[in-house]
Amino acid sequence: MLGKEGSGDFYARSEEILRKKSMMENKGKILVIIPAYNEEGSVGKVLEGVKQYLPGVDALVVNDGSTDLTSEKAGASGAIVLDLPFNLGIGGAMQAGCQYAFGKGYGIPSG
Numbered sequence: 644m645l646g647k648e649g650s651g652d653f654y655a656r657s658e659e660i661l662r663k664k665s666m667m668e669n670k671g672k673i674l675v676i677i678p679a680y681n682e683e684g685s686v687g688k689v690l691e692g693v694k695q696y697l698p699g700v701d702a703l704v705v706n707d708g709s710t711d712l713t714s715e716k717a718g719a720s721g722a723i724v725l726d727l728p729f730n731l732g733i734g735g736a737m738q739a740g741c742q743y744a745f746g747k748g749y750g751i752p753s754g
Contacts, residue, residue: 678736
């Protein structure tokens with residue numbers, strides 16, 4: 644049985660194990676990163692194409708500070724949505740998407 648002095652270490656180890664487990668769940672999976680800025684009219688069609696031509700992959704829409712319904716339409720189409728608080732441009736959106744991918748355990752494709 645754990646005393647008070649050991650409980651902090653137990654919880655810290657448990658959180659680390661859960662983090663590693665969630666990273667392993669995505670190992671070997673493919674994540675398509677789609678940067679989007681005010682694309683409410685087209686994001687649904689893009690995601691339909693991803694599902695049609697790349698079945699089984701995960702799709703991440705990086706909502707790059709849009710002021711329209713891009714985020715809502717992407718989520719309704721089944722995408723993972725990462726909302727940026729303001730527009731960073733395509734480079735910043737892709738970097739944010741890559742950071743998300745690495746943090747969630749998606750690998751780097753090798754050629």
